[in-house]
Amino acid sequence: MEIIQMNNVYFRYRPSDKLVLKNINLTIQSGEWVSIVGHNGSGKSTLAKFMNALFTPIEGQVLVSGLSTSNVNNHTLIRRKVAMVFQNPDNQIVGPTVEDDVAFGLENCGVPYEEMVQRVQESINKMGLNGLELSEPHRLSGGQKQRVALAGAISMNPKILVLDEATSMLDPTGREEVIRYVQKLNRDENMTVITITHDLKEAVLSDRMVVMKDGAIIGNGLPSALLTNKDLLKQARLRQPFIYELVEALTCRGVPISVGQISEEELVKTLCKLQQQM
Amino acid sequence: MQITATDVAYTYMKDTPFEKKALHNFNIRLKNHTYTAIIGQTGSGKSTFVQLLNGLLKPTEGEVTIGDWKIYKDTKEKELYFIRKRVGMVFQFPEHQLFDETVLKDVMYGPINFGKSKKEAEEISKEMLTLVGIEPDLYERSPFELSGGQMRRVAIAGVLAIEPSVLILDEPTAGLDPQGHEGIMNILFQWYKGSDERSIILVTHQMEDASRYAEHIIVMDKGELAMEGTPEEVFAQQKELEALGLGIPETVKLLKLLKEKSGDKKINTVKFTLGDTVEEILSFLGKD
Numbered sequence A: 001m002e003i004i005q006m007n008n009v010y011f012r013y014r015p016s017d018k019l020v021l022k023n024i025n026l027t028i029q030s031g032e033w034v035s036i037v038g039h040n041g042s043g044k045s046t047l048a049k050f051m052n053a054l055f056t057p058i059e060g061q062v063l064v065s066g067l068s069t070s071n072v073n074n075h076t077l078i079r080r081k082v083a084m085v086f087q088n089p090d091n092q093i094v095g096p097t098v099e100d101d102v103a104f105g106l107e108n109c110g111v112p113y114e115e116m117v118q119r120v121q122e123s124i125n126k127m128g129l130n131g132l133e134l135s136e137p138h139r140l141s142g143g144q145k146q147r148v149a150l151a152g153a154i155s156m157n158p159k160i161l162v163l164d165e166a167t168s169m170l171d172p173t174g175r176e177e178v179i180r181y182v183q184k185l186n187r188d189e190n191m192t193v194i195t196i197t198h199d200l201k202e203a204v205l206s207d208r209m210v211v212m213k214d215g216a217i218i219g220n221g222l223p224s225a226l227l228t229n230k231d232l233l234k235q236a237r238l239r240q241p242f243i244y245e246l247v248e249a250l251t252c253r254g255v256p257i258s259v260g261q262i263s264e265e266e267l268v269k270t271l272c273k274l275q276q277q278m
Numbered sequence B: 001m002q003i004t005a006t007d008v009a010y011t012y013m014k015d016t017p018f019e020k021k022a023l024h025n026f027n028i029r030l031k032n033h034t035y036t037a038i039i040g041q042t043g044s045g046k047s048t049f050v051q052l053l054n055g056l057l058k059p060t061e062g063e064v065t066i067g068d069w070k071i072y073k074d075t076k077e078k079e080l081y082f083i084r085k086r087v088g089m090v091f092q093f094p095e096h097q098l099f100d101e102t103v104l105k106d107v108m109y110g111p112i113n114f115g116k117s118k119k120e121a122e123e124i125s126k127e128m129l130t131l132v133g134i135e136p137d138l139y140e141r142s143p144f145e146l147s148g149g150q151m152r153r154v155a156i157a158g159v160l161a162i163e164p165s166v167l168i169l170d171e172p173t174a175g176l177d178p179q180g181h182e183g184i185m186n187i188l189f190q191w192y193k194g195s196d197e198r199s200i201i202l203v204t205h206q207m208e209d210a211s212r213y214a215e216h217i218i219v220m221d222k223g224e225l226a227m228e229g230t231p232e233e234v235f236a237q238q239k240e241l242e243a244l245g246l247g248i249p250e251t252v253k254l255l256k257l258l259k260e261k262s263g264d265k266k267i268n269t270v271k272f273t274l275g276d277t278v279e280e281i282l283s284f285l286g287k288d
Helices: A044-048 A072-081 A098-108 A113-126 A142-155 A172-188 A230-235 A242-252 A264-277 B046-052 B077-086 B103-113 B118-131 B148-160 B178-193 B207-213 B231-235 B238-243 B250-262 B274-284
Strands: A002-011 A021-029 A033-037 A059-064 A082-085 A160-164 A192-197 A208-213 A216-221 B003-012 B020-030 B035-040 B061-066 B069-071 B087-090 B166-170 B199-203 B216-221 B224-229
Touching (some): A002 A192, A021 A044, A021 A216, A033 A044, A033 A172, A044 A160, A059 A072, A072 A082, A098 A113, A113 A142, A160 A172, A172 A192, A208 A230, A216 A230, A242 B250, A264 B250, A264 B274, B020 B046, B020 B224, B035 B207, B069 B077, B077 B087, B087 B148, B103 B118, B103 B148, B118 B178, B148 B178, B166 B178, B178 B199, B178 B207, B199 B207, B207 B231, B207 B250, B216 B231, B224 B231, B224 B238, B231 B238, B238 B250, B250 B274
Parallel strands (some): A033 A192, A033 A208, B035 B199, B035 B216
Antiparallel strands (some): A002 A021, A002 A059, A208 A216, B003 B020, B003 B061, B061 B069
16 A cells, blocks of 8 residues: 555655655555655655654655545644654753653653553663663753654554664664664565665665655665665765675675675685585 | 873762763873874763863863863863963854854864964964865855854864864764764874874764774773773774774675685785775785
């Protein structure tokens, strides 16, 4: 089932500005994990803001669960389905304590107290914030703050989770932890996940990768296919993940490896075999 | 300038119910003209430590020295003025500190504030804007009309224009795309190489940057010094780093895996560039 549909979407901020999105056509299926990649200023974050009607197209149409974002009456319903987490947690934390912050959205929606307490605790557990329930968010480190923002988003039981560079400020362990959890939400709870990132290592894990440049989509397909397309990546000003670079460099030096091998384990296995043959 | 920390401790909100020890028993000695990277998990005390180096925080115990200056519990604000003139600081998202009408005025604010004449300030500001790759046609623009990458460069030029001897960088490229990241890292390295009076202290989560640019690496854990040494020394200790929740550069990780799987003890796993890694693999295959 299509959960997000964008048809011929165009957008500019003011009538006199140039277009920031040009003829965007994108369909996202329910339960899919799609990563949207591109350099700074490519329009990827702008695009994300169409998914919960923060922006609406000047031309074309965006449908979320079949509801048009151009109809203001749909906005409340759409925003309950789509949770967003942004890059800088300082801009999205409002509560005086961690648990208050996580409860903020639930409280706004009038969730009964008992259920709220339970859902807050659940989200806090899932994001590994146990013991910090009563801490003041602004005293936490950047990574911890981001997990608070994520816990708040998840507590609303959204259908779609949009992460706009939400891991870019975390340390490697924190990043892996968050991604692992996002992966779990996607697999076990069939949540649709959209990650905006320029970390291609993160994009590799998604089902589908959408590459943006100058407000247009220039690539859309399996990450493994797009990541071997050097021209596309160069155009998009993105860097191939290390393992792809390495395989290519080795091939250039006459080491017979097929480009399909992408995991470190597979590459090492092949190299060991090759050595024994020599 | 030489930088030392002797028995330094820092406690946030001391003597309150919120008391939190961020740093304790911390000792460090950094030679003049070194590029140091500080790595450690979120909350390990990295940012607290660097904030002690220009007196944004004062140690609750022990002392920090920067050249001939000392920072301890009772250091007066007045003395910190001189330290701040020598120690420049670039935080995450430095563009949030932009404020003036034009790019040039914004960069000139620092040097004028530290007593330079308008003419001198303009000269040094233009020099630093050139260094960070901002063209003269942008000087009279509002800094807020620039792209994210350009704003960051202007903000960095503003710190460099103070002509610090020590530059502290707290994840200076957070949020930038790969090209923007590499551009800024190279500019900062160039600045460092520009004079042998200059030092850099880089706080980073990216092991690739720590291995590529730094000569000295400090590993922090729970407010203490966990490890210290050259990139080669530090990244050879994969198990210890993993126990601290830290990674190693991708190049080292792959070569370690190859060494384990093949049992070939001759493999040198401490390689930090793509080229060196390729050579090491070729020599493993007997192809060199």
